[in-house]
Amino acid sequence: MSSDDEYTAYVSSRLAWLTRVAFLLCQDRARADDLVQTAITRLYVRWPRVSQVENLDGYTRTVLVHVFLGEQRTSWWRRVAVTREVPETARPCADLDQAEDLRAALASLPPRQRAAVVLRFYCDLSVDDTAAALGCTAGTVKSQTSRALASLRRLLEPRLEGNPT
Known part of the structure; x- marks a missing residue:
């Protein structure tokens, strides 16, 4: 099998997963597709x-997170208004309102906190693996995750108790 065939097989098998991780990071389907495209292009070059x-999946995920965080720092992000659309779900959710509330709360987090939560709890990475992916220390991951979870609890607590706000 040629190198291009191996690349194509790998990306084809991971595309849905990469797109879902990108969507959780940026909360926009079109932008998630752009992030994935940039990440797999960088992967192809190397x-x-x-x-x-x-750990090719870990390397690919790290490239995707770096693309997301790098884009957050550019002036493009500040000039362009991104609109949210409800994502297509692969499986039905028992409580669509609760899922929407969770997505909105996740979107309200700062980018590094959001990335820490997505990597720790959606990608199920350890603190050390998350630190490696984000290019920071384990202590930073712990503090970012702690702050993010506190914010999510604060935002979601009234809804979880059955008191809509």
């Missing part, structure tokens, strides 16, 4: 060397 990495 494929001959990267394909030998022990």
